[in-house]
Amino acid sequence: MSQPSYVWVLSGIAARGLMMSIYGWMSQAKRVQIRKILDAWRTRPGTGIRNREKMACPRGHPYDTVLRRKSGPARRCSICYRAWWAENGHRYRRSAAP
Numbered sequence: 001m002s003q004p005s006y007v008w009v010l011s012g013i014a015a016r017g018l019m020m021s022i023y024g025w026m027s028q029a030k031r032v033q034i035r036k037i038l039d040a041w042r043t044r045p046g047t048g049i050r051n052r053e054k055m056a057c058p059r060g061h062p063y064d065t066v067l068r069r070k071s072g073p074a075r076r077c078s079i080c081y082r083a084w085w086a087e088n089g090h091r092y093r094r095s096a097a098p
Contacts, residue, residue: 016041 010018019034026034056062057077065076 008018016038019038023031023034054063057080059077059080061077061079063075063077065078065081067074067076
């Protein structure tokens, strides 16, 4: 009798979490593959743990606003956003009807 086979389809943080969880049960060849993928993720610029640890915007103001989006939460510096809106908000305001 044949053994059942299973397929998992994961991406992003869920896939990384699974790889870290099952690492100890994998063969040496699979461990090398997992290590290679996780090392690439950790060293990729602008992603991973480094962005979560940032507490200030590039100009040094604290991130104090969290936006809820379909793609996930995004942090924003309200000082820089207010300055941007003062400069560019006219493009997004509705004009008065004639």
